[in-house]
Amino acid sequence: MLYWALLFFVVAIIAAVFGFGGIATASAGIAQILFVIFLVLFVVALLFRVLRKV
Template sequence: MLYWALIFFVVAVIAGLFGFGGIAAASSGVAQILFVLFLVLFLATLVIRLVRGTW
């Protein structure tokens, strides 16, 4: 999921450089959502592993 967030970020940067504002804004929004989702899932997995004692 972090991979996809980075891909959308790169697309947003490239689109911004070429002046495609709408595509850059959409890609940036998707990248932000995916990054936050990745962080939430990572933290949830970390907490579950610590509670179960499998670390």
Template structure:
């Protein structure tokens, strides 16, 4: 999931440099959503690992 967030971020940067504002904004929004989903899943995984140990 983090890989896809980085891919969309790169697409947003390239589209922004080339002047495609709509595509750049959409790609940046998707990258942001995917990054926050990655963080949520990371926290859930860490908590589940700690609960399983204890």
């Protein structure tokens, strides 16, 4: 999921450089959403791992 977030971020940067504002905004928004989902899943996985060892 982190890979997809980074991919959309790169697409947003490339679109912004070439002047495609709408595509850049949409790609940046998708990248942010995917990154937040990645962080939530990462924290949940860490909590499960810690709770499992206890």
